[in-house]
Amino acid sequence: MSNIEKKPVYPFEKIAVAVAFSPNIEAIIAASKRLQNIFNVSILFIHVGNHDAAQETYLKELITRFAFEQNNHEIIWETGDTVDKILEVCKARQVDLLVAGALEKESLLKYFLGSVARKLCRRAKCSILMLRDPDLLNKPVQRIVVEGSDHPKTVATIEAAIYVAKATHALAVDVIQEEDPGRLALIRSDAFTDNEADNNREKMLKHENEKLEEILSCTDCGNLKVNVERLEGKPGFMITKYAREHEADLLVLNSPDTKLNVIDRVFPHDIEFALADLPCDLLIVHSRTDD
Amino acid sequence: MNHAELINLLFCLGIMLLLGRVLGEFFRKLKMPLVVGELLAGLILGPSLLGKFYPELNQLIFTTKGNVGMALNGITTISVVMLLFVAGMEVELSIIRQQGTTAFKSSLVGLLIPLGLGFAAGYYFADWLGGKGQHDGKVFALFMGTAMAISALPVIARTLMDLDLFKTKIGMIIIAAAMFDDLIGWILFSVVLGMIHTGSDQFEFLYILGYTFLYAILMLTAGRIIINRALPWAQRNLSWPGGVLAFSFGLAFLGAALTEKIGIHAIFGAFIAGVAIGDSVHLNEKTRDIIHQFVTNIFAPLFFVSVGFKVDFIKNFDLSIVTVVLVLAIACKLLGAGLGALWGGLSFREASAVGFGMNARGAMEIVLGLLALQAGVISEPLFVALVVMAVITSVMAGPMLQYLLTGEMKVNVKLRDILPVKEGE
Numbered sequence: 001m002s003n004i005e006k007k008p009v010y011p012f013e014k015i016a017v018a019v020a021f022s023p024n025i026e027a028i029i030a031a032s033k034r035l036q037n038i039f040n041v042s043i044l045f046i047h048v049g050n051h052d053a054a055q056e057t058y059l060k061e062l063i064t065r066f067a068f069e070q071n072n073h074e075i076i077w078e079t080g081d082t083v084d085k086i087l088e089v090c091k092a093r094q095v096d097l098l099v100a101g102a103l104e105k106e107s108l109l110k111y112f113l114g115s116v117a118r119k120l121c122r123r124a125k126c127s128i129l130m131l132r133d134p135d136l137l138n139k140p141v142q143r144i145v146v147e148g149s150d151h152p153k154t155v156a157t158i159e160a161a162i163y164v165a166k167a168t169h170a171l172a173v174d175v176i177q178e179e180d181p182g183r184l185a186l187i188r189s190d191a192f193t194d195n196e197a198d199n200n201r202e203k204m205l206k207h208e209n210e211k212l213e214e215i216l217s218c219t220d221c222g223n224l225k226v227n228v229e230r231l232e233g234k235p236g237f238m239i240t241k242y243a244r245e246h247e248a249d250l251l252v253l254n255s256p257d258t259k260l261n262v263i264d265r266v267f268p269h270d271i272e273f274a275l276a277d278l279p280c281d282l283l284i285v286h287s288r289t290d291d
Numbered sequence: 292m293n294h295a296e297l298i299n300l301l302f303c304l305g306i307m308l309l310l311g312r313v314l315g316e317f318f319r320k321l322k323m324p325l326v327v328g329e330l331l332a333g334l335i336l337g338p339s340l341l342g343k344f345y346p347e348l349n350q351l352i353f354t355t356k357g358n359v360g361m362a363l364n365g366i367t368t369i370s371v372v373m374l375l376f377v378a379g380m381e382v383e384l385s386i387i388r389q390q391g392t393t394a395f396k397s398s399l400v401g402l403l404i405p406l407g408l409g410f411a412a413g414y415y416f417a418d419w420l421g422g423k424g425q426h427d428g429k430v431f432a433l434f435m436g437t438a439m440a441i442s443a444l445p446v447i448a449r450t451l452m453d454l455d456l457f458k459t460k461i462g463m464i465i466i467a468a469a470m471f472d473d474l475i476g477w478i479l480f481s482v483v484l485g486m487i488h489t490g491s492d493q494f495e496f497l498y499i500l501g502y503t504f505l506y507a508i509l510m511l512t513a514g515r516i517i518i519n520r521a522l523p524w525a526q527r528n529l530s531w532p533g534g535v536l537a538f539s540f541g542l543a544f545l546g547a548a549l550t551e552k553i554g555i556h557a558i559f560g561a562f563i564a565g566v567a568i569g570d571s572v573h574l575n576e577k578t579r580d581i582i583h584q585f586v587t588n589i590f591a592p593l594f595f596v597s598v599g600f601k602v603d604f605i606k607n608f609d610l611s612i613v614t615v616v617l618v619l620a621i622a623c624k625l626l627g628a629g630l631g632a633l634w635g636g637l638s639f640r641e642a643s644a645v646g647f648g649m650n651a652r653g654a655m656e657i658v659l660g661l662l663a664l665q666a667g668v669i670s671e672p673l674f675v676a677l678v679v680m681a682v683i684t685s686v687m688a689g690p691m692l693q694y695l696l697t698g699e700m701k702v703n704v705k706l707r708d709i710l711p712v713k714e715g716e
Contacts, residue, residue, distance in 0.1 A: 150458060180383075181576035200452050207458070234385075237572040258391055266512060267384035273572070 007094065009127060009156045009287050010163040014093060016044040018086050018100040018120065021055055026062060027134035028101045033066040034138060035099065035129075038167050042072045046089050048082040083119045095126050102130045105277050112265055118275050121284055122260035127160065130282040141168040145243040146252040148175040148228065149235060150208045153254040155215050156287030161252040162219050162226075164283065170249070172225040175216070176242055177208060178235040205230070236270025244279035251279060255286040292358045300359050303352055304366070304593065310336065311592040322453070324446055324685050326654045329592050330678065333599015342603070355600055367597040368557075370590035371658055375477070375558040376543040377586045378655060379565020380579065381444050382470045384511070390467035393635030397645050398468035400631030402440050402475055405623035409439030412619055420612060421670030430486045434668050437483060438660065438677060439623040441476035442469040443653020443685060450651065450689045456696060461641055465648035468628065472649065474566065478507060480659060481550070481559035487666050495554075502553045510546070510563045515570055518542070522573040535578045536585075539568050556662065595654065598661055598678070607671040608679075616676040617683060624650040624684075644695040651688035656681035 017032045019025065032043050045059070056077075063073060078085040090098055102117035114122070121128055146161035148154060158175060165173050216226060231238040236253075243251040256264075256271050265272055274282055292300070314328030334340060342349035354360050387394065413420065413435030414428055422431030447469050448457065456462040485499035525538040543561045550560030568574060629646035637645065660677035663669045669677075 179576075181574065181579050200457075203455075204458060232576050234572040257389070264388060267388050267570070269385065269389060 009160045012039045012096040015097045016095040019047045024101045029062045045075045048078045048085040098128045101134045127286045128284045132278040141170045141249040143248045144173045144250045145248040148177045153287045157285040160285045175228045176239045177230045178238045179232045236273040240274045250281045252283045307596040311596045329595035333596040337599035338603040339605045370594035372547045372561045373586045373590045376561040376565040379562040380569030382566045387467045387471045394464045394467035396635035397631035398471035401628030402472045404627030405439035406436040408623045409436035421673040433483045437479045442649045443651045446651040446653035446685045481555045484556040499554045510567045515567045607675045609672040613676040617680045647691040651685045652681040653685045
């Protein structure tokens with residue numbers, strides 16, 4: 001097992017920011033500075049692609065304007081495939097959190113082909129924060145919505161969400177458990193009486209609740225308000241809908257178990273519901289030890 | 292249909308439902324699938340028993356001829372279309388995708404080996420097994436392959452639930468693998484049925500094959516997107532649950548009609564429509580439950596009881612065919628799904644559990660067999676053998692899974708569970 005595989009999900013000690021010379025660049029740099037202040041880390045700016053001297057100067061100017069000190073940031077210039085190069089740097093430099101800006105929604109074609117930010121989400125081997133339509137305003141994080149599914153990765157995801165919530169002084173964390181009606185329908189087959197089906201369901205839910213309670217009791221939540229909600233519906237879709245309806249500032253999800261490809265967009269993987277239409281900023285927690 | 296015939300039909304339906312339910316409940320208490328009781332009801336009311344001892348009464352009430360027979364046939368055809376629609380709704384494409392390589396390898400090898408061995412057995416022993424020769428025996432051989440390949444999702448789900456394994460990793464691997472095998476199995480079976488219609492015309496066969504895949508791909512991609520947009524509209528603007536039920540069944544019947552028109556069997560259209568609707572994020576649990584209850588408690592029993600009307604089980608019971616079919620079916624699935632699971636990284640014991648879990652054939656095998664019988668692909672003794680195999684593989688799944696995964700083997704049925712509780716007990 002390499003060092004990176006042993007590394008815990010948090011605290012974030014090294015943050016990398018994917019930089020492109022797009023209209024959002026200022027907002028991305030501003031967000032990077034906020035993250036640096038919150039987590040007290042050094043920032044690695046990664047740009048992949050050809051660039052000229054003017055662009056290099058412009059990026060340095062921006063970094064200076066947002067008051068980054070010389071010893072707590074670094075700029076890496078790379079050429080080649082954008083996604084591959086960024087992921088290579090993240091792996092080589094043992095980055096804990098990769099940050100990228102992303103549009104709320106992309107055209108159907110672009111969604112299926114995959115933009116850089118979304119490709120990073122599907123392939124990253126470290127946690128990734130997607131900033132939805134980043135702007136220069138310093139919006140406080142008030143509500144964080146986090147996945148509470150019955151999955152080994154959920155422990156690290158909830159812990160990371162609590163860590164972020166405490167660091168950002170968020171007001172509330174909503175832990176969402178989703179009940180897949182398709183799976184429930186399977187246990188409601190005609191082989192069971194109504195009582196048996198209800199008991200089976202209760203048994204399943206009780207087991208899930210106990211596991212979640214155990215996770216939450218082991219996590220130091222401090223004064224943070226933690227709500228647990230159970231939603232009936234397709235996993236991934238329901239939590240995304242909840243985050244949108246409750247105007248969450250950050251949605252925190254488990255990383256996918258396997259590398260996602262176009263089939264996962266045709267027959268959506270849970271995470272694809274959020275990627276298709278970002279309800280807010282999205283943090284995908286990659287618990288390396290569970291891979 | 293005249294007054295007397297209508298009374299006859301209604302009486303027939305009433306008895307079928309009641310006896311099917313009573314016997315089904317009895318077998319359910321024995322931890323066996325309800326369908327066993329429903330089949331037994333058909334066996335009692337059909338030519339096997341009532342027809343043997345009281346042939347006049349049997350012909351008078353449970354006739355398969357004339358207007359009553361025609362109406363019953365229509366009802367059972369609709370029943371099987373709806374049954375396949377519900378079976379389609381149980382297939383969750385995202386579960387198949389998300390369970391990863393172990394599930395994929397288990398399902399792929401669990402499909403290919405039974406398909407290959409079943410095909411070989413059907414091809415080389417067609418006469419002995421009672422296959423009818425179409426396309427130089429290839430239709431029968433392909434049917435045998437498909438019959439060996441499919442699994443019974445509800446039986447598997449129930450077994451896993453009983454053993455508290457439903458939400459475990461191994462449970463989800465078995466569920467995902469069974470779903471995948473069902474999906475491919477029904478596509479293959481549709482091709483088999485299409486081949487019967489085409490005779491020896493290769494061009495027409497390719498045309499039907501092309502349409503089968505085109506329909507499946509379109510429904511599972513563009514169709515799903517349209518359904519995902521239309522369902523919220525139906526839920527908002529139409530009364531509940533009537534509107535959504537009409538929308539769902541309407542689509543199922545339209546899909547069935549379309550596939551029947553292009554030469555694939557109607558069940559395929561309904562099955563794929565079920566997959567597309569069941570996968571929608573907007574189909575809530577209550578609606579799903581209503582569709583499920585409505586079909587599995589009313590139409591499915593009618594279909595399974597009617598199976599007994601069409602075949603004399605006692606006369607057509609051939610122990611040698613039953614034994615061969617049973618051994619072949621178990622060997623195919625254990626070998627296929629087991630090897631697939633081993634390849635996917637599971638231990639020998641876990642892989643064996645996956646094999647036994649996916650070995651349950653349940654009601655879907657009976658549907659498959661009956662459609663093949665009606666289409667003239669198989670003989671009655673082989674159909675009886677398939678029914679017996681479906682029942683035995685379903686019943687053995689629970690104890691075997693329990694033994695392999697927990698080290699214990701209990702039938703877990705007490706006499707007091709079956710007998711009615713007396714006052715004061």
